Amino acid sequence: MATIEKRERKGGTVYMVDIRIAGVPRQKKTFQRLTDAKIWAAKTETAIRNGEIKNVVRTAKRKALSDVIERYEREVLPNLAKTTQRAAQTYLGYWKRELGAHALSYITPELIDERMEKLATAPDGRAKPKEKDGKEISPAPKPKSRKTLKHYRDTLAVLFNHAHTWGWIGSNPLDGVNKITGIRDQRDRYLDDDERKALLEACRTSENHQLYPIVIFGLSTGARKSEILGLTLRDVDMARGLAVLRDTKNGETRSVPIVGHLHELLKEHIQWVNDSYNKKYPEAETRWLFPRRDLLAAIDIRAAWENALEESGVKDFRFHDLRHSTASYLAMQGAGLLEIADMLGHKTLQMVKRYAHLSGDHKRGLAEKLDANIF
Template sequence: MASIIERTLASGEKRYQVIIRRKGYPTETASFPRKTDAKRWAKTIEAAMIENRHFKTAQSRKHTLEELIDRYTEEVLPTKGRHGKAQQTQLMWWKTELGPYLLCDLTAAMITTCRDKLQAEVTYRKRKRSPSTVNRYLAALSHAFSIAIKEWEWISDNPVAKIRKPKEPQGRIRFLDKQEIQRLLNACHCQPNRFLYTAVALALSTGMRQGEILNLRWKDIDFNRKQLVLHKTKNKERRTVPLASMTQQVLRELAAESHPEHGLVFAEEKADRPANFRKSWEKALREADIRDFRFHDLRHTAASHMAMNKATVSEIAAVLGHKTFQMVKRYAHLSEAHTRSVVESMNERMFETEEEEDEPESVATCGEVLWRSAA
């Protein structure tokens, strides 16, 4: 129940002190120059207490964004794996910009101003941040707010959720054609680095990410079942990857000249850590006359050739390890010819039933298609 006490200061000015005591809540006090303001505040706080909203409101007056980020960095970031370092950098930017502000004072307008600054700033690389990078900064802060809402009960609203996010351009699709695949494999085979050819062949034939390849261990490869198992994936789910015959062959050849006791398939000579073949990769690209191409684009190449080989979106997603079809839909246009052939076949069978039906064409695996291309 709220009580309002009228007090007269030494200057003769009147002040109205509000005291609210309610079971289960700390005593709340505030002072106002007008009685109407005191009554309005008391009514708001009591209503929040009744609806169980007051605790979070009170906590937001006690903690700053700096305190939130510090706690998040200490308790949550260590669980984020390899992404934690990037998120820490992003959160430090927010800490510099808005750290001293109380959580209750942070508004969507303030976040919007910072969003615009993120877009306009020139980084140490002497270029502006891309829309996707700005969105990663916003996502890092948004998740910190979400933890503060759900687990710590410091705040009740997420101001980041109220603002517009920069529109990201459609993801790039750079993939190699058959001739480029042949030139690249030949150039990789000629490099002194003994890992490069096998790593590139594995990426082309399976669509595996570079990190998945570098962290692959010999114990994860089952030559009898013609597959390998990935335990450390981007979406943190175990994934089984089929191996084409030629892919098995190059892996067996590498095993014959490697040291399986090191554990990692692509390990440095004297340490159980991933090998570095960046310079050899760049040299192979130059020798193959392939431009504007990254190692990750080998994954796009695998997916694109699967699409052109009549694989469905769900099949491509399963091979690449995507949880949703959103990322895979970018390859859909490559299978438009297949879609047209399906419609034509359906019409032929519907309206020309007298014709003999063709035998269904089997769909080759990703590895088979690419090795056939490079043959």
């Protein structure tokens, strides 16, 4: 928990932030402005909880996945067969790179899903070049097999089982991840017309007045929840009708269009955000587009979202499925896979091929138009 102490010094007033969280090394910093002190405190607390401060996570009693892997390599791996050890090093290395710095208590099924999805669509580099007519030919990159993905998933399950045995965690996040492939079945879940109307109405009438513009943002742009909630006012250019997403899954900055209904909503919403900051923190450098009540960080919409789902009667639907809905609607309106991939921020077409069948009618129309013109 962060405390801020006001102190008078020869050079003037300063504010000392002191963050003490159980099992985590103490964090301290001094500021000349109270606003800066509050913002730093909020960001640092969030970073600690998310496992983003590596030097803190690794020395904390709240263990990181890297701590589990290192103990497993030290105490368990040497007792396994040599062939098993060699294979395990590959899987352990992947998890150490991807999630090693994360605190165990903040590794969720959704986070594991993302990493498994990334793994599933990455080329398998084990294929060896072949010779033809005396020339070496590199094989086309192939996705990893279901069997290989299962090995990665099972290795992570073993790590969490040991962490549980050692008393480091209370529950295994792998319980929420498909046990056969290591990834949840690829979802094509999107809202039909009735579901969309019901869910949007529930969001519009929610006690959380920010839920509706957030959901409209997701449905209009295909942006991920983390990308939307990571936006600040500096990232939004209403004159040009663009929002710049900086904290994206693939690490690359991309922009999304703000048009129509979303544009109208954000005009009013941004005015409210600015009024709120001007009253409480007029000098704040960081102004979240969707701030929480104290304005020091982005809002958490989990409870409001669950309430809206219950109110609307929409079943088996996650916020991330808004992204699938956007892609599906685009495909049904005739957008090509390249256009959908660009909108959603995918580097390859692999992740958007699932929507190809939805654009069949549009392709038929193009083919009929071509036939009429050339034959």
